Amino acid sequence: MSQPFEPISTPAFLACIAFASLIALQGMTGTCFFFLHLIDLPFHEAGHVIFGLISSHLHIIGGSLGQLAFPFITAGYFFMHGKPASLFISTVWGVESLWCIARYMADSRALVLPLLSGRTDGEGHDWRNLFSQWGILHKDTQIAGQTRLLASMILIYACFRLLKHWRNSTQKH
Numbered sequence: 001m002s003q004p005f006e007p008i009s010t011p012a013f014l015a016c017i018a019f020a021s022l023i024a025l026q027g028m029t030g031t032c033f034f035f036l037h038l039i040d041l042p043f044h045e046a047g048h049v050i051f052g053l054i055s056s057h058l059h060i061i062g063g064s065l066g067q068l069a070f071p072f073i074t075a076g077y078f079f080m081h082g083k084p085a086s087l088f089i090s091t092v093w094g095v096e097s098l099w100c101i102a103r104y105m106a107d108s109r110a111l112v113l114p115l116l117s118g119r120t121d122g123e124g125h126d127w128r129n130l131f132s133q134w135g136i137l138h139k140d141t142q143i144a145g146q147t148r149l150l151a152s153m154i155l156i157y158a159c160f161r162l163l164k165h166w167r168n169s170t171q172k173h
């Protein structure tokens with residue numbers, strides 16, 4: 001069971017909004033936040049291994065699943081323990097990760113992003129391989145746009161929930 005949320009102070013609220021604004025600015029420009037991307041990368045690569053153990057079909061998409069799993073698992077943990085600022089930061093991290101995945105999806109035909117493998121022929125490009133297998137490679141940018149929209153909607157919802165909680169916290173004190 002989840003616990004009631006603890007109050008959030010004005011400085012914590014402002015720090016959360018500043019962090020989200022920085023991430024949103026990066027998301028709108030189509031780039032990934034460098035510091036978080038360095039954190040995302042090991043989870044992405046571990047996802048290939050972990051999900052690949054479950055099924056060879058999950059190996060390719062496992063990278064993106066692994067990249068999303070940790071921020072949203074931590075968000076769930078902080079939700080269950082009533083920590084609104086930490087829940088928000090974890091959610092924003094998940095949004096940033098989803099935006100980076102969308103960027104990777106959109107690169108499926110263009111092949112301009114540098115891959116960890118150093119390959120430039122598309123062979124090691126997860127989303128190119130997935131979209132090709134599914135017969136939807138020609139829709140890479142459309143799917144990426146929908147993924148960015150989903151991430152943006154999650155961020156907007158999280159901001160409204162944080163604002164509502166902060167307002168309730170300041171009215172009680």
